[in-house]
Amino acid sequence: MKANFVEFTPEYYTGNEKIDKEHQQLFTIINRLYSAMREGKSKVILQEILDELLDYTIKHFTDEELYMLSYNYPRYHEHKRIHQELTDKVKQFRQEFMAGNSFISVELLLFLNNWLANHIKVEDFAYMRHIREVEKQKQMEAK
Numbered sequence: 001m002k003a004n005f006v007e008f009t010p011e012y013y014t015g016n017e018k019i020d021k022e023h024q025q026l027f028t029i030i031n032r033l034y035s036a037m038r039e040g041k042s043k044v045i046l047q048e049i050l051d052e053l054l055d056y057t058i059k060h061f062t063d064e065e066l067y068m069l070s071y072n073y074p075r076y077h078e079h080k081r082i083h084q085e086l087t088d089k090v091k092q093f094r095q096e097f098m099a100g101n102s103f104i105s106v107e108l109l110l111f112l113n114n115w116l117a118n119h120i121k122v123e124d125f126a127y128m129r130h131i132r133e134v135e136k137q138k139q140m141e142a143k
């Protein structure tokens with residue numbers, strides 16, 4: 001079996017160091033969750049990692065939303081709505097896990113893998129393109 005469930009490779013780089021570090025941290029937490037599940041760690045430990053994942057997800061989404069807002073990103077509300085849906089999904093998984101659904105692990109990992117990869121490459125890349133355009137415009141105006 002793979003040592004890591006998800007690998008933070010250059011295909012996920014957005015070009016913003018702070019955002020990339022946060023994405024990397026999300027990958028790290030998901031890998032920790034994967035290892036803990038694989039090693040049959042206790043429910044308490046798994047809950048702790050799920051809590052950390054939820055907290056860090058909320059932190060990351062808030063940071064991104066402020067960043068997009070500061071650049072007047074036209075799809076801000078749409079992106080924020082997707083963040084909310086993803087957060088709700090993680091909350092829901094956490095609740096189901098706590099309620100004793102033992103099949104949640106595989107589902108959760110697959111879901112997390114999917115949202116991380118797709119959300120970064122599609123939605124995050126899109127707002128980053130907008131930010132780069134705005135920056136380019138600013139530079140041209142400054143000349």
Ligand SMILES: [Fe+2]
Binds near residue numbers: 023060120
């Ligand atoms: Fe992101």
Ligand SMILES: [Fe+2]
Binds near residue numbers: 064083119123124
């Ligand atoms: Fe995002």
